[in-house]
Amino acid sequence: MKRKLEDIYYRLLERFSYQSWWPADSKDEMVIGALLTQNTSWNNVEIAITNMKRENLCSLEKIFKADCEVLKKCIKPAGFFNQKASYLKNIAEFFVKNGSFNKLDMFDNATLRKKLLSVKGVGKETADSILLYAFNRAVFVVDAYTRRLVERHNLLKEISYDNIQHLFESNLKKDSSLFGEYHALIVKNAKVFCKTKPLCYNCPILGI
Ligand code: SF4
Known part of the structure; x- marks a missing residue:
């Protein structure tokens, strides 16, 4: 699972580059x-x-x-x-x-x-x-897009907020920059490809 989650991250990063969230002045x-x-x-x-x-x-x-x-x-x-x-x-x-x-x-x-x-x-x-x-804490954010990704790629048997969070936190390096970027990339991919009706063709995660 560790390699799979890292693979997803690097594919997203390669396609979309750094998102540098959170968009705010303070x-x-x-x-x-x-x-x-x-x-x-x-x-x-x-x-x-x-x-x-x-x-x-x-x-x-x-x-x-x-x-x-x-x-x-x-x-x-x-x-x-x-x-x-x-x-x-x-x-x-x-x-x-x-x-x-x-x-x-x-x-x-x-x-x-x-x-x-x-x-x-x-x-x-x-x-x-x-x-x-x-607060720059290494805590993984689970939103509807993260849930959708996990469900569509069968990354978990039992889908819940806590299970999804544990999946990412236990398989990735505990690093707030990594978690922040990963979450932002999942959102970006959901807006471009993993929509309500997924556009899998050309999606960087296709095949995982
Ligand atoms: S759009 Fe991409 S992330 Fe969504 S189900 Fe298809 S391949 Fe997976």
Whole structure:
């Protein structure tokens, strides 16, 4: 399995080159993006973040103090804006009251993950995206595209978030740069080839 997962990675890298995720100007913006991207496309998140920047709201501290109605208006393009505004308020409060990145970075992966998961609105994928990209922790993010790849290539018998995460984490070098790049490449491949209706012809992973 180790060789298979490495093979997939290098084929994707050769085809698409480095994606250099997460696309954000700051760690705060990574956290914000990780929440806003729930159930919507990245294009919509970008519009919401641009609105937030215009209102000088693109920081966790600013969100913590922000008027909820202004926040809702900014993030409306990302959908579920009432719910997401409340989730953003929750995560902002969590960071502000726990000493932000400086203090939170002192916790080990498991403890920090547990703390993030205790925030209403933060599920496993969001928590792991924050851990990987904002805290540079070697934690593999499992999204719908990763699940699709694993299913379509029969890489696991029992598909679940935890099983998929374990599959990658136990077979690859524990390296946040590698995990971040791998996840980004899976997303890229899903957008180009591994769509709802897969375009296997010419896909770099064909044959694995
Ligand atoms: S497009 Fe086909 S070959 Fe490529 S990853 Fe999806 S199922 Fe596999």
